[in-house]
Structure formats: structure tokens, C-alpha cells
Amino acid sequence: MSTTTAAEPQYKVLIGMEIHVQLATQSKMFTGAANGFGGDPNSQVDPVILGLPGVLPVINKRAVEMAMMVGLALNCQIAAQTKWDRKSYYYPDLPKNYQISQYDQPLCGAGSIELPLADGGSKTVRIRRAHLEEDAGKLLHEAGMTESLVDLNRAGTPLLEIVTEPDLTSPEEARLFGEELRRICRYLGVSHGIMQQGHMRFEPNINLHIYHHGKTIKTAITEIKNLNSFRAVERACSYEIQRQLAEYLAHPEVMPSQGKSTRGWDDDKGMTLLQREKEEAHDYRYFPDPDLVPLHIAPRWVEAIRSGVVELPIARRKRYQEVFGMSAKEAFSLTEERAVADLFDRAASLGAPVRRLTNLFLGPAAKMANEAATDQATTVLISDLPVTAEQYARLAQLVETGGISATSAVMVFEHLIKHPEADPAQAAEQLGLMQIRDQNQTEAWVMQALAANPQAISDYKNNPKKKQASLGFLRGAVMKASQGKADPKLVGEILEAKLKA
Amino acid sequence: MLNELTALEIHNKIAAGEITATTAAQDCLSAITRADPHLHAYNAVFADRAMRQAEAVDQAHTAGQPRGLLAGVPIAIKDNLCTTFGATTCSSKMLKNFHSPYDATVVKKLEQAGAVILGKTNLDEFAMGSSTENSAFGPTRNPWNTQCVPGGSSGGSAAATAARLCAASLGSDTGGSIRQPASLCGIVGLKPTYGLVSRYGLVAFASSLDQIGPMTRTVGDAALLLQVIAGHDPWDSTSWPEPVPDYLSDLDKPLENVRIGLPAEFSGEGIEPEVSAAIAKAVDFYHRQGAKVVPVNLPHTKYGIAAYYVIAPAEASSNLARYDGVHYGHRTARPENLFDLYAASRAEGFGPEVQRRIMLGTYALSSGYYDAYYLRALRVRQLIKRDFDQAFEKCDFIACPTSPTVAFELGAKSGDPLQMYLCDVFTVTCNIAGIPGMNIPCGFSQTGLPIGLQILGPTFSEQRMLRLARMYEKHHDWHTRKPVLPQA
Structure with missing residues (x-):
């Protein structure tokens, strides 16, 4: 329940999608x-x-199977028998003036996700x-033209x-x-989920339960x-909540609690606009399509x-946190795209230490x-880079066993991008990063660094406040002197011994 | 003249080298030129194309190439079958200039079998009617009496076949549209089991009832055409996936121990006495041939017409929604807005009977009426199916009249839709149940008009049904009688 300012009533938001x-x-x-x-307009068509x-x-069997995959991912009951119905309405983008859809026996029944x-x-x-149903075509309205x-x-694209x-x-x-839902669909390979191309379209149904003067008022549902x-x-949801609340506050006595209206979203103006009142609702005259047989x-x-x-993103995130010990943020990033997570899992299964792998x-x-x-407009995923699971695994291993430093690993990685055939260890060798x-x-590197930084030595020895900072500074100076090749652990030991001497 | 030969005769004579496909086609085309101005059986004749097809058959024959079952057989097809040649009009102003970019599956099958397609035949607009008077291009006349209707909706195919303006033809049957005109024109017409013949490319009237079937002068020709057009089609989800049986080999073998059911509901009031008498005589013939004649009951028959005139218009209202002036077909000249474009294009493009059925069907499917009309009609449909299932436990086939009357005069019923609907009283239940039914000629009235016997059988009983029909044909000569045609 959301709480607004003291003067305004409390309310609960209900959104179905x-x-x-x-x-x-x-x-x-x-x-x-x-x-x-x-493609050119009307190039992807046939008589049907x-x-x-x-x-x-x-019926396209593959579309039924893809729909079943999504249904199963959403823990839906898959119907033992499903049928096809005609939904009638006249519009020029709908060539038959009816849409083949499923009215009372949907392929997927009730389900839920966490x-x-x-x-x-x-x-x-x-x-x-x-x-399942079929998509409609599109009307093109060109500026200056009186016709569409x-x-x-x-038209005819499979829609779930x-x-x-x-x-x-x-x-x-x-x-x-x-x-x-987009992640799930992409994981299942049933949709590319490219929003700009309309692969997924959302229609939230919103209303409020307003608690005011000891009564509960349900605002009329609007569909955007x-x-x-x-x-x-x-x-759009935010706007609509505020609009419904304002409408109630302006006319609490005439608030309709029945019916449903349809609104459109104007992205430029940032507001919803009324498209159709309930009274104008269509009679779609659904009836079973006699051209198709029920599907058992x-x-x-x-x-x-x-x-x-496949293992879905929610489960995968949980596994990455629980089994790999990742933070929620790390697990989320790595599982965003299935191809990336698959690559990660392959590298991990080759024995790569997970912490080093995550960092890479x-x-x-x-x-x-x-x-x-x-x-x-283009996205390049980690899995699109030319680095293989084997290379990731070997590189992570190399860091883990102290063969190269984390800093050097970055340089080796960049080398692998340019030389996809290279072996990480050989590359490190070649680059002189071992x-x-x-x-x-x-x-010798320690002595060189100490000689160049007398002030830091003085700080270390005489200023307790700066002791740690100067040690870190000197350690860095040694690594720099070694061009990153020194073993940080050994550097630490020698450095502290020399400073104590 | 070769146009008087049956399809089987033409096939056999070409095979034997006695005649050529070219002469057969030429004789049919000449007959059309002479008689069709009086009959208007054809909406379009493809003389040049037909001659080229016939020449190709003759060349293939000379070259010794394998022959199709219909090689060189001149065929007419109903003008609601899509063809890439000529227009596909459905005898409607709406589709007057519609040219299909694809061929119906049956058209492809005919041509693969070597058929020579002469032209496309007239029909009641969108196959809605029982007299072919509902054609936007004028009625077809009955070759036995040009004052009379040929029946409908496949009246053009029936008239062309009876008048020897083709060897055989295809029609479509939604509530009797093959059998009733076959009866009124004195030919054989077979409505196959729903799903036996692909509907792909048949312009839909009522999808759950429509079937394409042969209209021929002999039972043998019906078997021959069915052999060619039957079979599974991946483009039609409702088509039967099983292999097609051989309809021809055993055709002449009489059925033994056959039981013929006589339904009480298919007799009595409304049937012309001459029709009743002819049917009784035909049944008696079977009895004398050793058939057992048993009474059966089809108690829900009386609801058949009512259920049909809910289901068929309901489906039609949806199937015909696509003719809206937007993508193809008739478009009104100067629409004021989108609604006007739809309303005016449809009001101008569709004739009164089509409009009547669209309105009936739209009403039956509307919210608040769906249960009372459409759903109730579907329940009646189940009861009618059950009636037949139970009857076919007691008999192998049912015999009854195809039409309660012989051909009536033009205009006699066109002002009274309900009277016209009653023409289908004996034919609609067959479509409702999805079973096969056929008409064979079984006599003539005093006025010289043909009478037809209807045989109904269980689903996929065509093979035996054809043999039963052939038993009768072998011992009668009705099919050899020819109408006297007015000549141009």
C-alpha cells in the first residue's frame, strides 16, 4: 500500500499485464x-x-512448441486440448476481417512466476x-496523403x-x-525481444483501491x-495512477467502479489519452474456426x-549466488544474456576459479x-567477443596460480581479442608479463624503488598516520619498476623486511 | 459427336488411338457455342487454353508418355474454384474481376491427371441458393426445359454436364448444391465425406459443410473423377490423412447382402407423387436384386433445415467478411470514410440472398444470441449425427429423394426465400453429419423432367456407395437419355 500526503487518501495499485x-x-x-x-512492404506475404x-x-507446429516452452517457463498448465476461434472485427490491417485466436481453450492455463x-x-x-494468435498488418500514414x-x-506473425x-x-x-519476461523469452530462444521492432508489446490494466472516509472505492479499470x-x-502506469487518483479526488461522488476503458500512451506528451469507452466495446462474435481442427x-x-x-535466468541467478558466491549484482549482470551465462558456465566447468572468472x-x-x-542500436555481448571458454579458463587459472597479476591479465585479454588463436600463457610469456x-x-626492484622515494621511507618510519599509505605507495613503485612482473606477495615480504631493517 | 461420350469413354478411346483429345475438346467447344447462349451454364470458356491442353495430351500420347486418368477429358469446373487462368467470380459482382494467383488443389489435381478444362460454370452467388437464379450474371436454364431452373447452387455444372457441353464437371455442396441440381438435371452428383477432398482453393461458403465433388453422366465417371480429386492435402487441416481407396476396380461388382434403410422422415408431405413413386420403384429394384429393405428413423431430420440455416450463415458471415473493398474485389467509387468504404462496397458487391445470409449469420453469432442460435444449432448437429450413426447400425445405406420436386420454373420461388430453403430439406442433414451422399437419375416426370434418387452412407463409404449406384445404373437407361437443346 502506498501512502500519499496526509490530506490525501491511502490507496492500493492493482496492475495486470x-x-x-x-x-x-x-x-x-x-x-x-x-x-x-x-523487407519491402507486402513482400513477406502469400495468398493465406x-x-x-x-x-x-x-497450424505452425513450431509456434505451438515455442508457446508451450513459455507456458512451462511460467509454470502454466498446458491444455490437453486446445482449439482455435475467430475474433471478428473490421480493420484494413486485418485481411480476413477476423483474427484467428484462442478464446475459451487457451494453450496455456494458470501459472505463476516468482x-x-x-x-x-x-x-x-x-x-x-x-x-496463440496471429498478428495483424500495419497501416502506414504518410504525411500529405489523404489515404493510408x-x-x-x-500479418500472420505468431503471437503469444x-x-x-x-x-x-x-x-x-x-x-x-x-x-x-523478455529475459525468459530470450533464454528460451522464442523471441529476439527487440523492443524497437515490436517483438514484445505491453498492455497494462490498471485501477486503484482507494481507502477514504472508511470506505473502499475501486476506480474503473483502464487498459493502456x-x-x-x-x-x-x-x-504510463505512473501517469495513469496519478490520473485515476486525481479523477477520484476531483469527483469522488461520481467515481465509476464498473466498466473498462481503453487509453493510448503519448510518449512525447507523457500522458495517456482516452481511446474507447466501455459502451463502444466490440462484440467480437467469437466462434470456433471451422477451418482448423482442435489440437490434442x-x-x-x-x-x-x-x-x-533451459535453466531460466531466475534460477541461474540464484545458482550463481548460492553456488558461486557471487553478489546479487554480479549474478544479475552475468545472467542477463543466456549466451554470456552459457559461456561463463562452460569456462567454469573447465575448472576456472570462479572469482577470477567473474572478474575477467x-x-x-x-x-x-x-x-x-x-x-x-547495436549491442555486442561478451559472448560475441572472439575469446573462448577455454581461453577464459586458462587465463583465470593463470591469475589464480600467480603466473600473472590481475593487471597483466587485462593486457593478455586484450591480446586474445586481437589474436583469437593465442594461448593465454604463451601470450603472457610473449608479452613479458609472466x-x-x-x-x-x-x-633489486625493491632497492630501486626505495632509492627513488626517500620521503615515503621517512613517512613510513616516522609518521604513524601515513604508515600504511606509504607502504602501499612503495609497493606500487616496486611493481612499476618491475613493469608489473614482480610477484606482489614476494614484493610485500621483501619490502617490509627492508623497511624494518 | 465426341461431346456425348462419357469421361471414361473418352479416356479409353484416346488410349486406344480411336479419337484425339483435340477433337473431343473441339466438339465440346462447338456444343458450347451452339447451346450455351440458351442455357448460360458457363461464366467463362477458355477455348484457346483448352485446345492447347488437348494438343499437349495428343502430343504426349504420340510420344508414348504415360497418361493421366483424365488425359484429354474435357471438364467444366464451378466458378467458385480458384484458377490462375480466367477470373474466379463466384457469380458475384464482388469478385467479377478477381483473378486468383493460385490454383485450387482440385484444379491442380485435374490438370496433373491430364484433364482439359473447358471453362467455369455459373452458380448461385457464393453458392448460396438452390436454383442458380442468385447469380449476378443471370440464371442458368435447365436443358430439359429452359423455362425451368437447373437447381443450385452448382446449376451451371449440372446443366453443362446434362447438355453434353462437357464430359463431366466439378461442383461444390454445402447443403445439397451438387445433389439437388444433379437431380433436377438428371445426372450423377456425389458429395463426398467431409474431408475426403481438399477444400483449398474452394471459395468458402460454410467451411464445416463445404465439399467439392464430381457431377457426371455416369456412376463410372463419378468414380473416375473422385479417384483424381480425393486425398490428403497438407494445405487443408480438415482433409483426411488416409490413402485414397480404389474406386474403379470393383465398380461393376454388385454389393451382396446390402441393407437399404428407408427413413420415415424422408417421405410424405411436400413430396410430389411422381417423385415418391420413382423412389419406391428404385428401392423395389434393389429389393429384387437381393437387398434387404429396412425402416430406419432419423428423428431430428425435422430440425435439419433450421440448424443448417443457422450454422451455414454463421460461418458465411465470417468467411465473407474479407470482401470489404480494401484489398481486392469490388470497391465503391467515392467512399467518404472507412466505414462507408466497407458498407457501400459490400452493399454494391453482394446480391440480396448473400446479404440476407450475412445478416442472419452475424445475428446468430452476436453476443446475447450465440447460445440461443449457434450453440443450439451445434447441439442439433450432434443429434443429427447420432441419428445417422444409429441408423447405420441397422442399414448400410439410406435411400430417399434428393429433391421433393422436379425442376420448377424460373421465378417460381425466387420471391420466397423460405420456400427456396425447403428445396434442401432432404440434402442438408448429409452435410450437417459430414457423411457422403449422391444423386443418381431414377426416372422422369410426365412433363419430361428428371427425378433423382439420393443414397446416403456412413463416412468414407464412397467405394461401396458407387458400387450400389452402379448396380442400379447397369439395369436402367435414364442416364442415356439426352435433352433436346435449342440450337443457336
Whole structure:
């Protein structure tokens, strides 16, 4: 429950989400036309997509399997029998003027996920259902034209519509849920999750329970249509909460508690705008599509799909913290992308010490990946760098056994990027970065550093306040004199012995 | 003239080198030129294309290449089957200029079998009707009496086949649209089991009821065409995945110990006495051939028409939603806005019967009426299916009239939709149950109009049903009678 200022009533926020995920199948939901983003308008179509006379839909099995994977990841009941229904409405981007969807027998029934929250805790978000349908095309409105153009490339793309219960209680939770769902879909390989290309679209349903003058007032539910960024989800929810609250405060006596209206989000203005009142709600005239037969799903099929569901980001983060002893932040960073986490796990399984490996991933590897991205639109992942799990493992091992210092490891890593075939140990050798543990040589570097820094020696010996700092300074000076090749442990021993002498 | 030969005769004579495909096609095209101005069986004739196809068949024959089952057989197809050649109009102003970029599966199969496609035949607009009077391009006339309707909706195919303007044809049957015109024109018409023939490329009227089937002058030709067009199609989820049986080999072998059911509900009031008498005679023939005739009950038959006129329009209202003037088809000239574009394009493009059924169906599916109409009709559908299941425990086939009357005059029923709907009273339950049904000629009225016997059988009983029909045909000559045509 959120608390506002003393003068205002207390209220609870209820947000349920409807999410449309485009499934990254090779072909479309009900025909063999290619399923892909872009291309010339109306180039990714065939007679079925165009809704020409006489065409018939045929189910894309892969889309059903991908939907089952998401359903299983969300702990949903997979239906033993599912069917297809026609949802009728007239719009020029819908060639048949009906959409094939699933009305009362969705492929995936009730489920839930344990959503990690920003404070380190988590909450259960219940899933109401998830069903398959086909996407519509797009209308293009060009400036100066009195007519609109229709592009049907997107039409017929497999869509998974996921509906949650109203368990989200803040705009931040709504965003976190969206982000987690995107990670899950990317992990499962069912969606690329590229928000700019509309791979995922969010529709939060929001209302408030206001506790005022000893009564509970439920505001009317509003649905915000077609949000395609996490920022928009959070902002639109925030705006809508304040709008509903203000509306109540302005007219507490006429607050409607029934019905549902639809609003659009204007990202530039930062506000939601009314699109459709309840009274104008469509009668979609759902009925079973006679062109498609009901789909019977054998338990064996479900189990085969279940066995293919990979370890999901939530479980993986938990394992990294519990088994690898990572901080929550480290685990989160490393599991953000499945390919990165897979690479990490492979390197770890080759015997790499996890602490050194984590430092390599989050240090030089993250930095190099970040720098490799040429512009804002492209992302380069750690797993996209040419460094293999074997190289990571050997490099981490090298640091662990004292063969090279952490500083040198960065230089070796940069060398590996440019020479993908190189062996880390040989590279360290070649670069002259292997640690030198020779007693005499180390003593010589210590003497050299001491000779150059009399003030630090004086501080160490005479100023207790500066004792530690000057020791650190001198240690650094020795390492510098050795060009990073000295063994820090040996340096410490010799240095302290010399200073005490 | 070779246009009088059956498909099997043409096939055999070409194989024997007695005739050429070119002459067969030429004779059909000449017959069309002479008679079709009086009948209007065809919406379009592809004379040049047909001749090229026939020449290709003859060349392949000369070169000794393998022949398809329909090599050189001149065929007409109903104008609701999509073809990459010519328009696919559904006899509607809406699709008057629609050219399909793909061929229906059955069209591909016909051509792969070597058929020569002469043209596309007239129908009630979008196959909605029982007289072919609902065509936007004018009615087709019955070759036995041009004052009369040929039945419908496949009236063009029926008239063309009866008048020898093709060797055989394809129709489609949603509530009787193959069998009823076959009956009124005195030919054989077979509506296969739902799912036996691919619907891909058949412009949908009511998807759960539509089936494509052969319309021929003989039972043998029906078997031949069915052999070619039946079979699983990966483009049609509702098509049956099993292999196609051989309909031809045992066709002449009579069925033994066959039990023929006579449903009490398919007799009595509303049936013309001459029709009843002809059916009784046909049943008696089977009895004399050793068949056992048993009474059966189909108690929910009386709800058939009502259920049909909810289910079929409901599906049609959805199937025809795509004709909106946006992507293809008729578009109104100067729409004021999007709603006007939709409303005016559809009001101008669809004829009154199509509009009536779209409204009926939209109403039946609307929120608040769905349960009372659509859902209730689906329950009746289950009861009708059960009726047939129970009847087929007592008999192998059911015999009854196809149409309660012989062909009626043009205009006799066109002002009264309910009277017109009753033409389908004996045919709709077959589609509702998804079972096969066929019409064979079984006599003529005093006025010289054909009477048809309907045979209904359990699902996928076509092989035996054809043999049963052939038993009758072998001992009767109705199918050899020819209508006298007016000549141009």
C-alpha cells in the first residue's frame, strides 16, 4: 500500500499485464510465408496472409512448441486440448476481417512466476493464461496523403498473448515483470525481444483501491494499449495512477467502479489519452474456426518440450549466488544474456576459479564488449567477443596460480581479442608479463624503488598516520619498476623486511 | 459427336488411338457455342487454353508418355474454384474481376491427371441458393426445359454436364448444391465425406459443410473423377490423412447382402407423387436384386433445415467478411470514410440472398444470441449425427429423394426465400453429419423432367456407395437419355 500526503487518501495499485510476444519462427502462424522483420512492404506475404478467397490456415507446429516452452517457463498448465476461434472485427490491417485466436481453450492455463524485486526480495505474479494468435498488418500514414497504405508483412506473425492476474502493485513492478519476461523469452530462444521492432508489446490494466472516509472505492479499470518499451510501461502506469487518483479526488461522488476503458500512451506528451469507452466495446462474435481442427496435446509431447526448457535466468541467478558466491549484482549482470551465462558456465566447468572468472567477465570482457559496439542500436555481448571458454579458463587459472597479476591479465585479454588463436600463457610469456619470482631480481626492484622515494621511507618510519599509505605507495613503485612482473606477495615480504631493517 | 461420350469413354478411346483429345475438346467447344447462349451454364470458356491442353495430351500420347486418368477429358469446373487462368467470380459482382494467383488443389489435381478444362460454370452467388437464379450474371436454364431452373447452387455444372457441353464437371455442396441440381438435371452428383477432398482453393461458403465433388453422366465417371480429386492435402487441416481407396476396380461388382434403410422422415408431405413413386420403384429394384429393405428413423431430420440455416450463415458471415473493398474485389467509387468504404462496397458487391445470409449469420453469432442460435444449432448437429450413426447400425445405406420436386420454373420461388430453403430439406442433414451422399437419375416426370434418387452412407463409404449406384445404373437407361437443346 502506498501512502500519499496526509490530506490525501491511502490507496492500493492493482496492475495486470497483457503481453504480446512475437514468436521467432521461420514461417508464419498459419502458412509457410517467411516470418521476419523488414523487407519491402507486402513482400513477406502469400495468398493465406492476404486472406484471398479459398485459402485455408494450417497450424505452425513450431509456434505451438515455442508457446508451450513459455507456458512451462511460467509454470502454466498446458491444455490437453486446445482449439482455435475467430475474433471478428473490421480493420484494413486485418485481411480476413477476423483474427484467428484462442478464446475459451487457451494453450496455456494458470501459472505463476516468482518475480525478483529491486530490494532483493521477490513476489509471486500469477499468470491467468497464455494463448496463440496471429498478428495483424500495419497501416502506414504518410504525411500529405489523404489515404493510408497497408503493409501486411507483419500479418500472420505468431503471437503469444500472456495475461497476468492483477498482482503487480507499482509501475516499477510492472516494468520489472516485463523485463523478466523478455529475459525468459530470450533464454528460451522464442523471441529476439527487440523492443524497437515490436517483438514484445505491453498492455497494462490498471485501477486503484482507494481507502477514504472508511470506505473502499475501486476506480474503473483502464487498459493502456501497445506499449513497446519498459520505460513507457513504467511511465504510463505512473501517469495513469496519478490520473485515476486525481479523477477520484476531483469527483469522488461520481467515481465509476464498473466498466473498462481503453487509453493510448503519448510518449512525447507523457500522458495517456482516452481511446474507447466501455459502451463502444466490440462484440467480437467469437466462434470456433471451422477451418482448423482442435489440437490434442499428449503428455509425452509436453514432457519432450519440458526437457528442452533451459535453466531460466531466475534460477541461474540464484545458482550463481548460492553456488558461486557471487553478489546479487554480479549474478544479475552475468545472467542477463543466456549466451554470456552459457559461456561463463562452460569456462567454469573447465575448472576456472570462479572469482577470477567473474572478474575477467565483468572487468576486461565487459569493457571490450561495450567498446566494440559501434553505435547505440547495436549491442555486442561478451559472448560475441572472439575469446573462448577455454581461453577464459586458462587465463583465470593463470591469475589464480600467480603466473600473472590481475593487471597483466587485462593486457593478455586484450591480446586474445586481437589474436583469437593465442594461448593465454604463451601470450603472457610473449608479452613479458609472466611473474618473476627471483629473490635477487625482486630485491633489486625493491632497492630501486626505495632509492627513488626517500620521503615515503621517512613517512613510513616516522609518521604513524601515513604508515600504511606509504607502504602501499612503495609497493606500487616496486611493481612499476618491475613493469608489473614482480610477484606482489614476494614484493610485500621483501619490502617490509627492508623497511624494518 | 465426341461431346456425348462419357469421361471414361473418352479416356479409353484416346488410349486406344480411336479419337484425339483435340477433337473431343473441339466438339465440346462447338456444343458450347451452339447451346450455351440458351442455357448460360458457363461464366467463362477458355477455348484457346483448352485446345492447347488437348494438343499437349495428343502430343504426349504420340510420344508414348504415360497418361493421366483424365488425359484429354474435357471438364467444366464451378466458378467458385480458384484458377490462375480466367477470373474466379463466384457469380458475384464482388469478385467479377478477381483473378486468383493460385490454383485450387482440385484444379491442380485435374490438370496433373491430364484433364482439359473447358471453362467455369455459373452458380448461385457464393453458392448460396438452390436454383442458380442468385447469380449476378443471370440464371442458368435447365436443358430439359429452359423455362425451368437447373437447381443450385452448382446449376451451371449440372446443366453443362446434362447438355453434353462437357464430359463431366466439378461442383461444390454445402447443403445439397451438387445433389439437388444433379437431380433436377438428371445426372450423377456425389458429395463426398467431409474431408475426403481438399477444400483449398474452394471459395468458402460454410467451411464445416463445404465439399467439392464430381457431377457426371455416369456412376463410372463419378468414380473416375473422385479417384483424381480425393486425398490428403497438407494445405487443408480438415482433409483426411488416409490413402485414397480404389474406386474403379470393383465398380461393376454388385454389393451382396446390402441393407437399404428407408427413413420415415424422408417421405410424405411436400413430396410430389411422381417423385415418391420413382423412389419406391428404385428401392423395389434393389429389393429384387437381393437387398434387404429396412425402416430406419432419423428423428431430428425435422430440425435439419433450421440448424443448417443457422450454422451455414454463421460461418458465411465470417468467411465473407474479407470482401470489404480494401484489398481486392469490388470497391465503391467515392467512399467518404472507412466505414462507408466497407458498407457501400459490400452493399454494391453482394446480391440480396448473400446479404440476407450475412445478416442472419452475424445475428446468430452476436453476443446475447450465440447460445440461443449457434450453440443450439451445434447441439442439433450432434443429434443429427447420432441419428445417422444409429441408423447405420441397422442399414448400410439410406435411400430417399434428393429433391421433393422436379425442376420448377424460373421465378417460381425466387420471391420466397423460405420456400427456396425447403428445396434442401432432404440434402442438408448429409452435410450437417459430414457423411457422403449422391444423386443418381431414377426416372422422369410426365412433363419430361428428371427425378433423382439420393443414397446416403456412413463416412468414407464412397467405394461401396458407387458400387450400389452402379448396380442400379447397369439395369436402367435414364442416364442415356439426352435433352433436346435449342440450337443457336
